[in-house]
Amino acid sequence: MGAERKIMKGIGLRLALTTAAFALAATTQGYGAARRTGGGALEAKLEYCKTCHGLGAEGYRGYYVMPRLAGQPSGYIVNQLRAFQEKRRVNPIMSNVAHGIPPGMIGALAASLQSMNSPPFGGAPNASIALGREIFATGLPDANIPACSACHGPDAKGQNAIPRLAGQVYWYTIKALSNWSQERGLGKTKDLSAIMGPTAHNLTPTQKSAIAAYVSTLR
Amino acid sequence: MQRARRDQRTGSGLVAALLLLIAGAASAQDALPVRNCTWCHGSSAQGFMFAPRLAGQRTAYIERELASFAAHARDNPLSQKYMWGAVARLDPATAQGLAVYFSSLAPEAAADGQSGLAATGKAIYDNGVAVDNVAACIACHGPNGEGVRDIPRLGGLSYVYLKRRLEQWNQGYHQSAKPMPLVAKSLSANEVEALASYLSFVQFVDVGR
Structure with missing residues (x-):
């Protein structure tokens, strides 16, 4: 547990540095209405999750399948985002996404997703x-x-x-x-x-x- | 030919679709009102001027878009001007026959984007830009822009068309096409240029309809 925490700390620092560098680069572009740092950043990030995971976070079936996040225990979401960051769980898209979330936002993001209660995505065969x-x-x-x-x-x-x-x-x-x-x-x-x-x-x-x-x- | 026209007028598109299945795509132009589409979309449906390529597009996507023109949900100015009228008297069976026919044609890449932006476009397409909340297009549209089910094939569509669609979502048109209005809102003008350029060069990968 102690070792894990030390690893987490190292990753957190590296994350903070890259995030800061990216944030600097982002401000020179502007334009996209969904890009918000500061006020509204959490809402913008939530909307970003819903782009792929369904507008009610109920999940979505694109070329790849995006899982339901609505109602998911926040402890699970936090652990999985960290798993993507630490490469305990490998997925190229989610690795990028997880590294793009400011470390201080992960808890609030997970709490928001846990509070959602959308109906299931559906589509499964009934027979089994x-x-x-x-x-x-x-x-x-x-x-x-x-x-x-x-x-x-x-x-x-x-x-x-x-x-x-x-x-x-x-x-x-x-x-x-x-x-x-x-x-x-x-x-x-x-x-x-x-x-x-x-x-x-x-x-x-x-x-x-x-x-x-x-x-x-x-x- | 006369007889085929009368068939369409009486709305027996199902017969047309069956004929298509039995006789193959070669006779489709006799059984279906294909020419009504190819006047604008090009004689081999590779797209022409404003009209996008239909060749190789997903069957379920073409059907759904035809329905959304009819319901006036796809409401950008060119759709209003051309497509609303074009589909006004199209019955579902004929729409399905047309979708099956056009999806069976091999598409060619328009390759009309700026080649210098293709690498940037591919990076956005494959990875998104997480810090700017730009989603990776690949998640829904597939690694070769091939689309799946009712999610459209984007690979090789024209730069002009792709750019216009992304801009129109930002201008408030066709907001029912979720989640695309959300995606368009996250993109910068430069990213739209790069994505549309990249996709225009993507070659056809046959993964079925």
């Missing part, structure tokens, strides 16, 4: 919802799969650094479960994402799809 509900509530003891509800909560709302699954975009959940160990926990120190490794590995594609379909319908 029943199977998904069953796995979510009871797990698959024979396959060494614990009940999702044990950590994510019976209502799938998550808590602290454990994500909300309720209303998550169907295709995103499938992708997350399918690529878990390639995309998460890539830092030198183990992080919380290690817990999901064996579970994601042991689920079949059909089971992943069923869980994704079920949670995508939850409000």
Whole structure:
């Protein structure tokens, strides 16, 4: 924990320096109405998140799938933004985005997103919802799969650094479960994402799809 | 030909669409009112003057835009002047037939932007400009500007058209095309120049419709 904090401090300083340099460069351009430093900066950044993650932060399916952020525990959002900054989680677009957020804004941004309650993005096939509900509530003891509800909560709302699954975009959940160990926990120190490794590995594609379909319908 | 015209008048676009599926794209011009489109969009639908390229555009995107002209949601001046009238009597089945036909044509890159800005444009397209809240276009439009489902193909569209669309969102037109008004608002004039230039040079990558 102490080591992690020291790393965080180093990154924070580097971030502050690059952010300051960028801010200087930005003021020489002007024009874009969405570019605000100082007053309105938080609102402008929130709007920026919603450009890709849906205007209600309910998630969006573009060429790539953008996850739902609305109602996500702020602890999870803060941890993931840091994971992108520290390359514990690798995604070229989100790495840029995470480095472009002033360090002091991350907490407020996460709190704003947590307070949102948009309806689910939708679009999942209905057929496998029943199977998904069953796995979510009871797990698959024979396959060494614990009940999702044990950590994510019976209502799938998550808590602290454990994500909300309720209303998550169907295709995103499938992708997350399918690529878990390639995309998460890539830092030198183990992080919380290690817990999901064996579970994601042991689920079949059909089971992943069923869980994704079920949670995508939850409000 | 006479018979084909009568078919359109009676609104049997479904027959036209079926014919297209059976006989392939070669006979589409006999079954569909393709010429009504190609007068402006160019005889091989590669775009001409103000009219954008339709060749290779996403089927679902063309259908949705035709509907948005009909609903007057796409309301920039040129749309009002030309497209509102053009689609006023277009039935959904014919619209679908046209969308399938034009999306099946191989597109050519307009390559009319400033080549010196292409590298800057590609950097914005791929990465966005996070500190300025400029989103990465690649997230929705794909690594080769190929688009997907009802998200349009941008690769190889003309610089003139791409620049005008981004400017018009900033001028308050077509605000229903979310999230594009938000994106346009974040871009500087120089970034619009660079993006439109870059995309005009992007070559066709066939990833299906």
